[in-house]
Amino acid sequence: MQKLRRPGWQKHKVGPEGKRLGPAIAALWDSLWSITEIDSRPLLLGFSLCAGVIVYFSQSAEPLVWPCVAATIAAGAVYLAARAIWWMSPVSLPLLIVLGLTGGFTAAAIRTANVAAPVVKEQTRPMMLEGWITEVEPGTKGARLRINVHAMSGVSPDDTPKYVRVTHRLNLQVAPGRFVRCYVQLRPPPSPSLPGDYDFRRQAWFEQLGGVGYVMGRCRGGTLGAPRGWSKQLGLDVSAFRRRLAEHVNIAAGERAGGFAAALISGDRSFMNTADQDALRASGLSHLLAISGLHMAMVGGLVFLIVWRTLALIEPLALRIAVQKPAAVAALVASLTYLVISGASVSTQRAFIMSAVVFGAVLADRAALSLRSYAIAMILVVLLQPESVVTPGFQMSFAASGALIATYDAWSRRRAEQERVLGSVSFTWASLFVTSLIAGTATAPFAIYHFDRLAGFGLMANLLAMPIISFVSAPLAALSLILTPFGFGDLGLRLFGYSLEAVLAVAHWTASLPNAAVTLPISMPVTTLLLSALAIGCAMAAKGRARLLLASMLIVPAGGLWLQADIVIAHWSPSGDIFLRNEHDELVRYQLVDGDGLPPLRYANTETGKLCGASACKVSVARGKLPAGTATLYQGASPDAASVELRLDESVLDFSWPDVRQAGGITVKSGRHGLDVVTAPKCGNRPWRTCDQS
Known part of the structure; x- marks a missing residue:
């Protein structure tokens, strides 16, 4: 494809002041200009759409839809005019970003209005x-x-x-x-x-x-x-089939890994025991439970490979047609089937769209795995499901996918310059290591922000488990499907269960190691997350050495802001749990009251401490790494009598359970300006949180 002509200077040429530019500055300039090239514009549009959605959800009041639509149409018209008029071409890139911002904002506003449905306004009677x-x-x-x-x-x-x-x-x-x-x-x-x-x-x-x-x-x-309408009836039939499939797989795959097998095949996790889920989470293998890109890639990729190689063996057919195209159609059908039987969750829908773009590129004789196909998938997902942009699944899946595509693109170019640097076996194992390392690094900021925890041995667990999943479990699952018409499907499922038992063994072993789950003392602020996401985006869009240079220029201030963030000393949730920071800089959960709310997602894996059993229990509380005082927990004769007295330095803070329920949660933070008491986000003029709700 034709590239835009680069203006200004290039590497080692004379700069504006008559001095030679250093290699780093020249590389940075070349990389910045490469972002403006035609091939990078779909990626910039996708990122801009995501930014527009984030701006929409950060608003305190719900905007009107028709001004958003008008602004998007105007931005699109101005951008097309700039592309058509030669003297306006220098401003076409900023106009593309404006179009993405307004488009993402408008898509989110339209989606919010289209899904409107009644909501219970207060607690009901039985x-x-x-x-x-x-x-x-x-x-x-x-x-x-x-x-x-x-x-x-x-x-x-x-x-x-x-x-x-x-x-x-x-x-x-x-x-x-x-x-x-x-x-x-x-x-x-x-x-x-x-x-x-x-x-x-x-x-x-x-x-x-x-x-x-x-x-x-x-x-x-x-x-x-059944309810009226064929679509509702079909949905119920699919739900019933998924449940029967999960029950069958749970029994056929064996007692030890049957629930895990059912979760991977049907998306139904209800048969998995809690210990296995906790082990997968602590070992960094919890991504296996989410039916997402990995599973869809295995299903579609395996079907594509089998059909492609089978058709290639039929010489008259292979000489007349491009056999990879029927294979791509078969892979699309298999991916769609897996989407339906796995429950069509949001993460699975994203993975299917990505797979559809990849196999569509094969049908169109384009590069299947490229940043362009990645950008197209991102644009489609954002336009269809803009609310997913602010979810951990979207952020982690697209960060990992984009980082891997950019890494292997650079790696393939480097290998093309040299002759067989790696043998086939060495390259296979090296690619597994690189995949685990890059995916873990790209998803780390989002995991830290949303869950406040990292798997200390996640890289090792993935290096041990992913070869089993890729080279043993996936082929055995395909074998089970092939043997089912002949009455031997359960044999394949039993072998599939044996392979998953090995994966669970890896998860439990790594989760049992010291410091397997690292809890970070300071929660990541949203500014650090945004700068980290921007750094990952720049590393994808840039070229050459400037990938690291641009990413470093953003990561350094992001880390500085993180170090200056406030530290949570105590948090009392409407669930009734109170979280207190101990002398080891770790939050500990104490079940003080049996509430009906939800504890914070980022504290979901917090260790549970034991109360003394008396009506009043004292717990040591630390302010950062320095002991700062105590918390006295009063249980009382009734839930409304429960209270907490927090003594930090010379400050004494008292909270009661009715205060927590009315405020929706109370948090005590310590920062550069001393102690700060923060309540839960207030209601506002947004459809999902109006002020007439409790």
């Missing part, structure tokens, strides 16, 4: 609810049922939520696809108790989840048939 179970998820207090609501007693159809999620604490005797009648108590989706934490209420709005709660007793099957 009521009868009827509907169809669409999904069953594991939970700490019982199975979580996602129900497509048909009717609620005492609630008009206009105020009835489309979906609710309720916790079923007793033995579950109904399955997805079944119509049920449950006696439930509902409340609005909970707000984040910690500023900057994962906003469940916002995600619930886009999932049309209008209420959460619990079942009083047991859900029982009803006699009402």
Whole structure:
């Protein structure tokens, strides 16, 4: 493709002051100009769309849709005019960025309006609810049922939520696809108790989840048939099939790894035990549980390879057609099938779009894995699901994919300049090491920001587990599918289960090592995350040595801002848990009250401490690395009597459980300006958090 002509100076030429420019400055200039080239513009548009979505979600009030649409149309017209008029071409790049910003902002506003559905405004009295179970998820207090609501007693159809999620604490005797009648108590989706934490209420709005709660007793099957509409009926049929598939795989793959196998094949994690999930999380292998790019790439790639090699053996056919194109069609069909049977979660939809772009590039005789196809996939995902931009799944998957594509592009060019530097086996193992290292490095900022924790032996765990997944588990899963029509599918699943037992053994071993899960003392501020994401983007779009130079110029200030961030000393969540920083600079969870809220996502893996058993317990609290005082936890005769007295230096802070419920969460931070008491984010003029909600 034709490149833009570079103006100004090039390497080692005379600069404006008559002096020779150093190699670093020349490389930086060449790299900055390479970002403006035509091949890089889809990538810049994708990044700009993401930035526009982030700007939208940072607003305190909901914007009107029609001015956003008008601004986007105007920005598009101005950009096209700049591309068509030669004297305006120098400003076409800034105009492209403006188009991306307005486009992302508008896409998010339109999506917010299109998914609008009723939401429970306050905690309800116990009521009868009827509907169809669409999904069953594991939970700490019982199975979580996602129900497509048909009717609620005492609630008009206009105020009835489309979906609710309720916790079923007793033995579950109904399955997805079944119509049920449950006696439930509902409340609005909970707000984040910690500023900057994962906003469940916002995600619930886009999932049309209008209420959460619990079942009083047991859900029982009803006699009402399927809902009206073929699409709803198809959705229930798929849910029922997924559940039957998960149950079969769980039994056939063996007791030890059956739940893990069911989660990988059907996306249903309800059969996995908690110890295995914790081990995968602590070892840095939790990405295996999310049906995302890795799984979709294995399914599509394996089908593509099998069909391609099989057709290549048919000489008359291979001489007449490009056999990789029928293979790409077969891979697309297999990827679509896997998307449906795995539940079509947001991460799986992103992975399918990425796979569709890759195999579409094969059909169009373009490079399958390139930053251009990566940018196209990003643009499509942002336009279809703009809310996913602010989720950990989107950020980590696209950061890892883009970093790997850019790395292997540079690596392939370097290898092309030399003759067979690595043999086939050496290159295979080297690529596994590079893949684990680059993916882990690219996703580290997002993992730290959202979860406040890193897997200390994540690289080692991935180096040990990924060869098993890639070279043993994936082929055995394909073998099981091939043997199923002949009645030997269970044999393949049992072998598949054996391979997953080895993966679980790796996870448990690495998770048991000292410092396997590293908890960082200072939470990453959002500014550091944005600068880190910008550094990763520059490393993708730039060329040559300037990749590291540009990334370093952004990472250094990001690290400086992080070191100056405030430290959380104490946090009392609406879940009833209080988190206190001890003398080892670690947060410890104490279950003081049994609340009905959610603890912060970033503190999900925090160690649980034991109270003394008396009505008042004293706990040592540290301010940073220096002991700063004590916290006295009063349990009281009733939950409303529970309180905390925090003594830090010469300050004494008192909080009661009613204060926490009213504020939605209380956080005590220590920074350069002393102690600061912060409450949960307030309500505002956004659809997912209006001020008439509790």
